[in-house]
Amino acid sequence: MFYLNAGPLSISGYALTIKIAIFAPSMKNLQAFKSLISSPKRVVIVTHFKPDADALGSSLGLAGILIKKGHSVSVITPSNYPDFLSWMHGNDSVLALSNDNPEIEKKAEQLIKDAEMVFCLDFSSLSRINSLGELIRKSSAIKVLIDHHLEPEDFAEFVQWTTSSASTAGLIFELIEELGDKHLIDQDIADCLYAGLMTDTGGFRHNNTRQKEFLIASELVGLGANPHETARKIYDTNSLERLRLTGFVLSQKLVVLPEFNTAYMTLSQEELKTFGVQTGDTEGLVNYGLSVKDVKLSVMMYDRKEEIKLSFRSLGDFSVNDMARKYFDGGGHRNAAGGSSKLSLEQTLKKFLEILPEYKVQLNKE
Numbered sequence: 497m498f499y500l501n502a503g504p505l506s507i508s509g510y511a512l513t514i515k516i517a518i519f520a521p522s523m524k525n526l527q528a529f530k531s532l533i534s535s536p537k538r539v540v541i542v543t544h545f546k547p548d549a550d551a552l553g554s555s556l557g558l559a560g561i562l563i564k565k566g567h568s569v570s571v572i573t574p575s576n577y578p579d580f581l582s583w584m585h586g587n588d589s590v591l592a593l594s595n596d597n598p599e600i601e602k603k604a605e606q607l608i609k610d611a612e613m614v615f616c617l618d619f620s621s622l623s624r625i626n627s628l629g630e631l632i633r634k635s636s637a638i639k640v641l642i643d644h645h646l647e648p649e650d651f652a653e654f655v656q657w658t659t660s661s662a663s664t665a666g667l668i669f670e671l672i673e674e675l676g677d678k679h680l681i682d683q684d685i686a687d688c689l690y691a692g693l694m695t696d697t698g699g700f701r702h703n704n705t706r707q708k709e710f711l712i713a714s715e716l717v718g719l720g721a722n723p724h725e726t727a728r729k730i731y732d733t734n735s736l737e738r739l740r741l742t743g744f745v746l747s748q749k750l751v752v753l754p755e756f757n758t759a760y761m762t763l764s765q766e767e768l769k770t771f772g773v774q775t776g777d778t779e780g781l782v783n784y785g786l787s788v789k790d791v792k793l794s795v796m797m798y799d800r801k802e803e804i805k806l807s808f809r810s811l812g813d814f815s816v817n818d819m820a821r822k823y824f825d826g827g828g829h830r831n832a833a834g835g836s837s838k839l840s841l842e843q844t845l846k847k848f849l850e851i852l853p854e855y856k857v858q859l860n861k862e
Contacts, residue, residue: 544619553692578776585684620645662704665692683720690721759785763798
């Protein structure tokens with residue numbers, strides 16, 4: 497538990513200070529964990545494939561804290577990530593795996609073999625990190641899972657997990673607080689964690705935004721995070737190609753099915769090439785479907801060569817996590833999930849349209 501001062505309040509001439517208590521999802525064996533990281537270790541931090549701001553921000557934020565505590569830290573990602581995240585402090589030292597650079601993969605494999613501790617951030621299953629998953633599973637290193645997605649895999653000795661947290665960055669902040677290391681958070685670390693919190697709440701608009709998210713955000717701003725600059729770098733730093741892609745999707749590719757309160761969009765390989773799509777350019781497009789009046793389910797499908805990638809978003813009680821897990825080898829949160837398909841784009845869309853009637857009653861609930 498930690499406290500935030502809400503400021504002085506004067507009642508009948510007496511000055512009082514109100515404190516708001518926040519109960520963090522405390523790690524069960526926190527003292528053992530605290531003892532473990534009290535001496536320098538060789539540490540690897542891994543996050544999921546195609547990292548977003550929460551994945552990278554929580555990883556680099558935690559890395560900054562551990563480096564200050566004297567640990568040797570390497571951050572590894574299973575793939576590249578959007579250029580609009582490259583401003584984060586520590587980005588230059590991230591080892592991002594690439595299919596056309598086997599040397600990076602060899603280096604990552606060696607780092608994991610040599611690691612004494614491996615932190616797994618913002619994913620609930622080792623399958624989310626591709627080839628790194630089995631390396632970590634077989635590693636003799638002590639494993640730590642910090643995550644907020646549904647149905648976590650049981651592979652870690654230490655776990656900081658709850659689905660009630662809007663972001664992994666928020667969980668990292670709470671863990672830092674529990675460890676008594678909040679004084680180590682500087683502006684660079686605060687910016688990284690704030691970015692994760694801001695984006696995973698959709699700019700504090702999603703229904704996962706609780707009072708706690710605002711309180712953590714306030715703490716981070718107090719520690720140096722710059723909300724304006726962070727939002728500008730992530731939301732308002734677009735390439736011309738990305739803006740044109742967005743216009744194309746909204747004008748030509750957005751399909752609404754009123755009988756199912758559903759919207760969907762598809763992008764073929766040819767269309768992606770036409771707009772010179774880079775990693776991160778399709779991020780957020782699925783959310784536009786939910787902005788259409790009465791739409792409760794929005795799905796984005798695009799052809800990533802080796803597979804079809806699907807992004808699901810929903811409103812209210814409709815669980816896209818269930819749909820993604822049942823039919824598209826995916827999962828995530830109740831209202832935000834991802835999936836994949838080995839079928840063609842046309843076949844994947846056909847499959848999606850064929851399963852929609854199964855959910856018609858749920859999607860038409862008031």
